């Protein structure tokens with residue numbers, strides 16, 4: 001396939017649905033060979049069955065041995081995108097230490113270990129995109145655990161951009177997107193939440209997976225962009 005990522009290999013970490021899937025398909029459609037990696041390779045293989053130029057791998061971002069082994073199995077990788085997360089929602093009184101640790105482990109320490117083990121296999125014009133999220137920019141009661149994790153992911157992107165240069169490192173910070181991540185609110189709770197966000201934010205809608213995949217493609221292909229967080233959130237922090 002031809003396109004801006006022609007002949008490049010992109011590793012996308014996360015589930016076989018939601019934002020990871022949109023990024024995987026967009027990168028493939030931009031000409032890349034995509035390796036979709038996650039905790040359950042069989043589920044990923046089923047999710048991408050029949051899709052050309054997409055293969056699957058196994059990795060657990062909370063396990064450095066697993067990340068190092070993935071690095072060993074991949075010869076060269078041009079771009080790495082980590083969408084994995086383990087949200088620790090709730091008010092301070094309800095936050096479990098283990099949930100906070102898992103959140104940081106998945107979204108901050110895991111991507112840092114990915115950089116440690118994969119950057120040495122990346123070319124000078126390679127890049128990394130890690131995922132942050134709007135909770136870091138729009139402080140609210142009940143999302144402290146998510147906010148501090150995303151804030152750390154933002155700082156990680158800037159820090160890696162300096163240390164790994166000229167490999168570029170950016171973060172993408174989505175606003176509210178219907179990926180199934182909000183299903184825990186229940187059908188009515190989710191509908192009410194989306195209606196409230198859409199009524200208040202300047203974009204007057206919630207986001208789509210393609211809004212975010214387009215942002216990731218911009219980060220992967222913009223060779224003068226590094227150390228930035230792209231806020232693709234409908235302007236929600238302004239409200």
Ligand SMILES: NC(=O)c1ccc[n+]([C@@H]2O[C@H](COP(=O)([O-])OP(=O)(O)OC[C@H]3O[C@@H](n4cnc5c(N)ncnc54)[C@H](OP(=O)(O)O)[C@@H]3O)[C@@H](O)[C@H]2O)c1
Pocket residue numbers: 013014015016017018019020038039040059060061062082083084085086106107131132133134135173174175176177178179180181
């Ligand atoms: N959706 C939104 O509204 C929104 C808003 C702000 C930020 N974001 C961020 O955008 C990213 C993608 O969001 P999403 O809604 O598409 O997905 P998500 O619901 O956040 O799912 C992330 C996936 O990461 C995988 N994962 C968890 N722990 C892992 C580990 N240790 N190693 C490897 N993979 C692991 C899990 O997949 P498996 O269960 O298959 O292993 C999980 O389903 C996340 O970083 C999220 O925080 C999303």
